[in-house]
Amino acid sequence: MRTTARSRALCACGLLAVCFTGFSWRLVHVQVRQHASYAEVATAKHTARVPIPARRGAICDSEGEPLAQNEPIRTVIADGSLIQDRDALAGILAGPLQMPAGELRTMLARTVWSEVQRKEVPAQYIVLKKRVPEIVASDLAATLAARRLRGIRFDQETTRIYPNARLACHVLGFASAGHTGVGGVEQTFNRTLSGEDGFRMIARDGTGRELPQYRGFERLPRNGHNLRLTIDMGLQNIVETELDAACRLFKPKSATVILMEPHSGAVLALANRPNFDLNDLKRGKLEERRNRAIADLYEPGSTFKVVTAAAALDRRIVGPQTMIFCENGYFSAYRLRDHAAYRYLSVNDILVHSSNIGVAKLAIQLGEKNFYEYVRRFGFGDSTGVSLPAEERGVVHPPQVWDKLTETRMAMGHAVSVTPLQVAAAMSAIANGGKLMMPQIVKDVTDENGVVVSTFPPQEVRPVCRESAARAVRDAMVEVVTPKGTASSARVFGYKVAGKTGTAQKPDGHGNYLRDKYVVSFAGFMPAVDPAFVAVVVFDEARAKQGQNYGGLVAAPIFSRIAEKAARYLGLPPTETRMQGESGGIFAREGKGILAE
Amino acid sequence: MRANHRHYQNVVPVARFIIGIAIVFFISSASIFYVWSRNQIDLQGRGIKELERELAKLQNECDVLRGQIARRSSTDTLQQGFLNGLIRLAPIAHFEPIYRMETADGNEVRAVSNPNRSRRP
Numbered sequence: 241m242r243t244t245a246r247s248r249a250l251c252a253c254g255l256l257a258v259c260f261t262g263f264s265w266r267l268v269h270v271q272v273r274q275h276a277s278y279a280e281v282a283t284a285k286h287t288a289r290v291p292i293p294a295r296r297g298a299i300c301d302s303e304g305e306p307l308a309q310n311e312p313i314r315t316v317i318a319d320g321s322l323i324q325d326r327d328a329l330a331g332i333l334a335g336p337l338q339m340p341a342g343e344l345r346t347m348l349a350r351t352v353w354s355e356v357q358r359k360e361v362p363a364q365y366i367v368l369k370k371r372v373p374e375i376v377a378s379d380l381a382a383t384l385a386a387r388r389l390r391g392i393r394f395d396q397e398t399t400r401i402y403p404n405a406r407l408a409c410h411v412l413g414f415a416s417a418g419h420t421g422v423g424g425v426e427q428t429f430n431r432t433l434s435g436e437d438g439f440r441m442i443a444r445d446g447t448g449r450e451l452p453q454y455r456g457f458e459r460l461p462r463n464g465h466n467l468r469l470t471i472d473m474g475l476q477n478i479v480e481t482e483l484d485a486a487c488r489l490f491k492p493k494s495a496t497v498i499l500m501e502p503h504s505g506a507v508l509a510l511a512n513r514p515n516f517d518l519n520d521l522k523r524g525k526l527e528e529r530r531n532r533a534i535a536d537l538y539e540p541g542s543t544f545k546v547v548t549a550a551a552a553l554d555r556r557i558v559g560p561q562t563m564i565f566c567e568n569g570y571f572s573a574y575r576l577r578d579h580a581a582y583r584y585l586s587v588n589d590i591l592v593h594s595s596n597i598g599v600a601k602l603a604i605q606l607g608e609k610n611f612y613e614y615v616r617r618f619g620f621g622d623s624t625g626v627s628l629p630a631e632e633r634g635v636v637h638p639p640q641v642w643d644k645l646t647e648t649r650m651a652m653g654h655a656v657s658v659t660p661l662q663v664a665a666a667m668s669a670i671a672n673g674g675k676l677m678m679p680q681i682v683k684d685v686t687d688e689n690g691v692v693v694s695t696f697p698p699q700e701v702r703p704v705c706r707e708s709a710a711r712a713v714r715d716a717m718v719e720v721v722t723p724k725g726t727a728s729s730a731r732v733f734g735y736k737v738a739g740k741t742g743t744a745q746k747p748d749g750h751g752n753y754l755r756d757k758y759v760v761s762f763a764g765f766m767p768a769v770d771p772a773f774v775a776v777v778v779f780d781e782a783r784a785k786q787g788q789n790y791g792g793l794v795a796a797p798i799f800s801r802i803a804e805k806a807a808r809y810l811g812l813p814p815t816e817t818r819m820q821g822e823s824g825g826i827f828a829r830e831g832k833g834i835l836a837e
Numbered sequence: 838m839r840a841n842h843r844h845y846q847n848v849v850p851v852a853r854f855i856i857g858i859a860i861v862f863f864i865s866s867a868s869i870f871y872v873w874s875r876n877q878i879d880l881q882g883r884g885i886k887e888l889e890r891e892l893a894k895l896q897n898e899c900d901v902l903r904g905q906i907a908r909r910s911s912t913d914t915l916q917q918g919f920l921n922g923l924i925r926l927a928p929i930a931h932f933e934p935i936y937r938m939e940t941a942d943g944n945e946v947r948a949v950s951n952p953n954r955s956r957r958p
Contacts, residue, residue, distance in 0.1 A: 306907040312897040374901045396897070401904050403911035452889075453882030473912040481916065 287456065290442050294435030295688070296400065296419055297464030299412060299426075301473045302508075302683055308412055308426070308518075311401045314377035314394040316369045318348055320362025323391035332387065336380045337369045344368065368392075371399060402518035408476050409515050410531035411469065411507075411628070411681060423529055425467060425681060427629045432685055435464035465693055468683045470506035475499055475773075478805045479509040486798045487513050490782035496532045496660045497802065498776045502668035502765060504698035505677030507626070507661075508773060534624075534631040537657035538759045538778065541744030542726075542791070544653030545599045546670060546763075549591055550713045551614035552602040554674075554705035560712040561586045564598050571597040574648045591716040591740065592725045596652045603651035608639040611647060617704045618666040619676050620658050625701070626679040634658045653744060663763050664776040666704075670717070671738070671765040671774050674710040676701040714738050718768045721796075722820055730764055730796035732804045734814030738771075739764020739799065741791030746781070757781050762795035766803045767815040773806060775799050 270278065299308040316337060323329060330344040337344070347368055351360040372380075377394045384392055400415040413424020421430035441456030479497045487495055492513070499509035512532040516524035530536070552558050569581030578595050590598030603611050616622070621636030635657035637646070649655040661679055669676045678699040685693045717738035721730045727741045742761040745753035761778040765771035777795040784794050908914060918924035 305910075305912065306903075309903060309907060310900060311904040312900050374897050396893075401907070403904075403907040404913040407913050450886070451882055452885040453878045477912045477916055 286445075287441055287443050290440050290450075292438040292440055292458070292461045293398075294437050294461035295398075295463040296415060297433040297435065297466040297688075299433075299467045299469065301408075301469055301471050301476070302506075303472060303474070304468070305473045306403055307408065307469070307471075307473070308400060308402050308415075310398045312374045313370075313397050313399045314372045314374060315367060315397060316372055316377070316380075317393050317395055318366040318368055319364045319391045319393070320348060320350060320366060321364050321391075323348055323362070323389075325389065328387070329384075329389055329391065332383055332389065333368065333380070333392070336376050337372065339369065371397075404473065405517050405519050406515050407473065407480055408471055408510065409518050410512050410529075410533070411471055411510050412518060413629075414518050414521060423531070423630075424628060425469065428627045429467055429682065429685075433464040433467065436462040438462070463688045465685045465687055466690075467685055470501075470508065470680050470683050471510070472508050474809050475806055476509040476511065478809060479511045479802055482798055482802045482805070483511050483513055485801075486779070486794075490779060490784055490794060492779045492783070493781040494532050494536065495780065495782075496536070496776070496778045497798070498533055498660055498664045498774075499802070499806065500664045500668055500679060500774045500776075502671035502677070502771050502774045504680065505665070505668060506680045506683070506698070507664075510661075510681075531628060531630065532778075533660045534626065534628055535659070536780075537632055537634060537659060538761075538780065539656065539744040539747065540653040540658050540663055540761065541742035541759065542594045542653055543663055543667075543740045543742035543761055543763045544656065544658075545591060545594065545651065546713055546717065546740050547615060547618050547620075547666060548599045548603050548606075548611070548651040549587060549716065550618075550670060550705050550709055551611060552606055553587065553712050554614070554709035555606060555610060557605050558587050558602065560588050560716065564590060564601050566590075566595050566597045566601075569597075571600065571648075574600060574645060576600055576648060588712075588716040588719060591713070592719045592722075594720075594726050594741065599651040600648035603647050608642060608647055611651070612636070612639050614704070615650070615656070617676070617702065618669060619662055619701065619704075620656065620666070624659075624661055624665050624679050625699075626661060627681050627696075631661075632659050634662055653742060660761075660776050660778045663761070663778075664774055667763045667765060667776065668774045669704045670710050670713050671771045672710075673707040674703055674705040676704045714768060717764065718820070721764065726790075726792040727762060727764070727796040729792060730762060730799045730803075731820045732766060732800055732807065734816055735766050735803070735807060735812070736768040736815050736820055737764055737766045737800075737803065738768040739796070741796055743789070743791045758789050760784075760789060760791040760794045762791050762799045764799055764803075766807065767812065769815070772810055772812055773803075775802060775806075777802075 296310055298306060298310070300306050316333070318329075326345055326348045330341045330348060333339070333344050334341040347366055350363040350366050352363045353359075354361040372394070380392075381394060384390075398419075400419070402409075402412060402414070409424075411424050413426035414422055415426050415433075416422050419434065421427040421433065426433065438459045438461035440458035443451045443454035443456070445451055479499060483495060483497050495513040497509070497511050498507065500507050510533050512530070514525075514528040516528040553560065558564070563584045563586055566578060566582035566585050567576075568583055569578045570576070576597050578593075578597050580593070582589075582593060582595055582598070585593060585595055585598050587598075587602070589595075590602070606614070615636055621634050623631045623633050637655070639647075646655050665676060665679055678701050680696050680698065682696050684695040687693050717740055718736055719725050720741070721727045721737045721739050727739050730737055730739050730741075740763055742759075742763070744759050744761075745755070746757040746759060748754050759778065759780050760782055761776065763774070763776045765774040777798045779794055779798075782789060782794045784790075788794070915924060
């Protein structure tokens with residue numbers, strides 16, 4: 241009996257010992273051998289790496305006016321499992337969300353199939369409306385809290401707003417929903433604007449809520465830098481307003497105006513038509529997003545004669561007053577015609593009267609190689625280097641592939657394709673005394689505290705011609721804007737203007753030109769001496785009256801209107817006492833401390 | 838020996854009692870301190886969260902206001918206001934350019950009176 245009891249006790253003890261040994265072994269196995277994997281599972285369950293998004297940098301104009309910045313918005317989300325009174329909720333939400341109550345009721349009643357419960361259950365994630373303004377969302381949240389209605393939450397997001405909507409839309413571009421820049425400086429400077437996201441290691445409780453007291457390592461985000469553009473919204477507004485007025489009148493297929501500071505290459509204003517609303521991208525067409533100032537190629541026509549004349553003068557093949565025989569209006573060897581029968585014209589007058597035969601002869605005298613070299617030196621056939629995406633290089637064929645007529649055609653702006661910005665840069669080179677400047681669109685980059693991080697000083701690409709040659713061309717261009725020239729309508733009261741018109745038939749793509757389709761343009765600067773700005777106006781297929789579709793009649797007056805307003809805006813002192821090109825009359829103006837003359 | 842034993846048995850074990858109480862006091866105060874500390878940490882966590890929420894709210898409000906200011910003071914809005922007649926702008930120059938057809942002799946430059954000037958307040 242005693243033996244039995246003892247053996248039972250021993251048995252029980254042995255079993256217990258075995259059990260405890262097993263448990264101990266398991267404990268050691270779990271705690272020691274499998275420690276790493278269990279620790280990993282536990283860490284994964286209770287900790288998380290939460291990204292801290294960086295704020296996208298703002299963009300402002302040269303005077304600090306905001307052009308692009310961020311604004312918080314909310315997405316309204318319903319959790320059907322928490323909603324008790326659907327009708328009351330729909331009634332409250334309908335007004336602020338601007339949605340019909342019926343539609344909201346239907347959305348709130350949405351169900352999903354639950355595999356666990358094997359039945360339809362209320363959906364827990366119903367997106368009611370996106371992009372709800374912060375003020376509307378906070379008011380709505382307060383109303384719901386007061387009525388003690390559950391089941392609605394407001395997820396925060398950030399959107400990009402463009403206070404000027406359409407102004408400078410092609411320069412700015414836009415940021416997509418994922419905050420990636422598309423087009424304009426938003427694309428070119430995407431990395432600068434985006435910054436770098438940070439992160440934070442957080443601990444969570446069983447319900448998934450953060451326990452802020454147990455936060456781990458964190459790296460703060462580096463917010464995006466801000467851009468200050470060279471664009472001046474005052475000038476941009478002048479350009480856009482005039483462009484709109486001109487487009488209403490001429491209804492062109494497309495139009496471009498560029499205003500550039502010739503000494504620094506800073507782009508002061510850049511506008512294209514058609515354009516689009518940066519705050520309403522859904523309505524915009526892809527065609528409207530094209531920055532025609534840098535992406536559209538056109539044959540510049542007579543504005544290109546400036547390059548030919550500058551090249552001839554720089555090579556000292558001719559002087560400004562050298563007389564060239566203009567074949568009485570028809571140059572049979574090259575099948576060239578002038579719009580009037582000129583006999584002898586000085587180099588100056590070739591530009592003033594825009595003689596095709598005259599510039600063709602200048603190009604012939606230069607020689608193919610030299611002429612080609614000058615065309616390239618002025619920046620044609622190369623991208624200008626402006627900080628905007630999708631810039632075209634233009635088409636300038638090398639002399640090896642030229643035929644007999646190419647040189648004479650190129651001299652007058654045919655057989656060559658350029659962008660309006662290239663013309664503006666070339667015209668700036670004439671205006672500033674012969675230096676080709678890289679067009680600049682960004683003035684500087686600042687961090688979030690306004691400290692300048694980097695600047696974009698003026699960059700001279702190369703000297704293109706001697707100052708004397710540039711001056712001679714400028715003088716001729718001044719005469720173009722007189723009653724005897726082709727652009728008298730580009731005159732501005734009180735200022736000496738230099739410019740050149742261009743009227744080019746559009747190529748049909750089969751080696752011929754379309755009879756009734758023109759690209760008309762005007763490129764000029766003001767004041768002629770020490771100019772404050774260069775302006776290029778390009779109108780593609782303007783619907784002018786029969787016989788009036790010329791650069792001098794369509795583009796030049798637009799230049800005049802823009803230049804006059806720009807001069808007032810910039811406070812340029814008048815340079816002239818007489819109307820340009822007229823001997824009589826005294827032009828008097830008083831303002832900004834300048835006494836009547 | 839026996840009497841002595843009895844004598845000692847009847848004496849209250851004050852020292853042990855005090856030691857026991859001290860141990861219990863120490864353990865309970867340590868536990869309470871631990872709980873209090875954890876609670877403090879939790880409260881601080883909640884405080885941090887609350888402050889973060891407040892900061893985010895202020896930042897949001899600031900961004901919203903900045904957006905509104907930018908919209909209302911934008912060139913586009915001012916231009917629209919001007920076109921709709923809601924905003925009136927003073928002319929940039931008080932004086933209009935005057936173009937006189939009659940010429941002075943030679944290169945003489947002379948002052949031109951401005952009729953608008955007398956109307957000025």
